Amino acid sequence: MDRILDYVLWAIGPLTAIVVWWVWRDDEPVSENSMNSNSDPKLLAEIQRLKTELAAIRQQVGNTASQKTAQSTPSTKPVLDVSTVPDFPKIEPSVVAPQDSALGWAHLKASVKGYNKSELQDAHGFHTSGATVLLVVCDGAGSKKHSKAGADHCAAALVSEFSKRLSGGVRLSAQNWKTEAHEAFLDVAKSLEVLSQTHALQLVDYGCTGIVVLATEDFVGCAHVGDGRAGFLDDKSCWQSILVPYKGAEANATVFMSMLNPGNAEQFIRTTCHQVRTRSVMALSDGPEGVCWHMSTKDRTGTKIEDPNVPSANFFTKIANQLVAATTSKVPQSDLDKLWSDFLTGGNEQLLKEPDDKTLLIAVRG
Structure with missing residues (x-):
């Protein structure tokens, strides 16, 4: 998951990355009250959009990790050839x-x-x-x-x-x-x-x-x-x-x-x-x-x-x-x-x- 996040941050650029990082770490919904009252409404809307997209990325990464774990942990030990x-x-x-x-x-x-x-x-x-x-x-x-x-x-x-x-x-x-x-x-x-x-x-x-x-x-x-x-x-x-x-x-x-x-x-x-x-x-x-x-x-x-x-x-x-x-x-x-x-x-x-x-x-x- 960390590697995928690193890639996302690299792809969208350093400035937007700061905003993405702030959204990623914050588990609370974004609201006007969570930021300064003078915040730009467009910035708030962009943050909300990024949060929605990142939630989707989280879910995708979680599914991928689960699949890899299942693949790397076979349910039975390999059978030796007698x-x-x-x-x-x-x-x-x-x-x-x-x-x-x-x-x-x-x-x-x-x-x-x-x-x-x-x-x-x-x-x-x-x-x-x-x-x-x-x-x-x-x-x-x-x-x-x-x-x-x-x-x-x-x-x-x-x-x-x-x-x-x-x-x-x-x-x-x-x-x-x-x-x-x-x-x-x-x-x-x-x-x-x-x-x-x-x-x-x-x-x-x-x-x-x-x-x-x-x-x-x-x-x-x-x-x-x-x-x-x-x-x-x-x-x-x-x-x-x-x-x-x-x-x-x-x-x-x-x-x-x-x-x-x-x-x-x-x-x-x-x-x-x-x-x-x-x-x-x-x-x-x-x-x-x-x-x-x-x-x-x-x-x-x-x-x-x-x-x-x-x-x-x-x-x-x-x-x-x-x-x-x-x-x-x-x-x-x-x-x-x-x-x-x-x-x-x-x-x-x-x-x-x-x-x-x-x-x-x-x-x-x-």
């Missing part, structure tokens, strides 16, 4: 080569910066002892000032809390996993708060996610706060997810360790477990998920698009078999981790151009 996405992934047994059980857990681990990022805000932790392996992934929130420090702290603290329970003789099982995981995560959240207080900084600026995957001789469990992915190889040799990422109402929204407290633990800490012997477990931040996870496919009926949250069997079977071969050949762990870091940095075009940090840990045993 035919453009893959079918729901088939979950079938994979063939992972045998490995000498005496070698324990072979593994790959790395955290690398996203494309053109100046600072790595992901962190990870790893611990193995006998038949037990522990994977930890923390993804620092890109919008938080001290998320790198938060991720580094939480990754180390989660390894410490869970390994402390294991070394203390706690036998983790389906019966106690949730309780033990909640206690460990809350202890880490408290230590993060202490860290922020020590440096006189805001706790919220230490925001990061946290994922723990733990496997023993006959158990595999996952606990997490926030998003990311994790999975395992089940007793039928099928790759399965073991967590559902926490997604907020807004795009890329999730929850962080800095938000965790006893009052919201039931909501923010998610746990899953299986009383089964697994040969492989993995955990990753959301940076590399696009190359190794099925995230957007048809549903099982083929009528809707959904996130099936299924690991890519093709990807993880290849990686697991390469890891078994490298371990059998006694490739040093430092070399394995360097090769893995290079792969996550630029192993293909998608990884090379991924703007988010990338962390991926995988462990395999015989």
